[in-house]
Amino acid sequence: AQSVTQLGSHVSVSEGALVLLRCNYSSSVPPYLFWYVQYPNQGLQLLLKYTTGATLVKGINGFEAEFKKSETSFHLTKPSAHMSDAAEYFCAVSDQTGANNLFFGTGTRLTVIP
């Protein structure tokens, strides 16, 4: 069965500091992995995704994530945090139905301190 664990429900970083949001997954088949971002009072937007190919994936707004099969991880990073990065971030893994359904993690709220 598919599942996602996000370590840390709240992460605070200073403006300009490295952002690291952790995600570990469980999947019995090669996974498709996603990071979505939710700004206050909005729906979710796709940041980046891994399906096949290169394990280092670049997304929007300077974010990137690396798929590490041996560690079953897909951590999200950004070298320098900006105030506009404050939001909730969700890691997700595709399910096994064959349809475009996702299992989401519980989310990590990122606070950026000026």
Add this chain to the structure above:
Amino acid sequence: NAGVTQTPKFQVLKTGQSMTLQCAQDMNHEYMSWYRQDPGMGLRLIHYSVGAGITDQGEVPNGYNVSRSTTEDFPLRLLSAAPSQTSVYFCASSYSLISGEKLFFGSGTQLSVL
């Protein structure tokens, strides 16, 4: 381009009342789905559809009903509202049916059941 439109944005119900949450997309997407978002639990799939006339259950379908009579619309019906259905509901769609495609989310409906 409107994308995915959800109505209403807010709703308060009494226990036992029924209502329909509306979802419409103007992108000619075949796949549509409903998720609920609860604090500390991330998003969980309620129902999904891979085309007009085709629906299936997700992780938490009890107490909800769906139909898909057109490609554009995918309403979610609460048959007899319960306080446990207090949540934020998101509709999502994608062009392709298959796993790995970007989901487009609506801005959500915040539902309170008293």
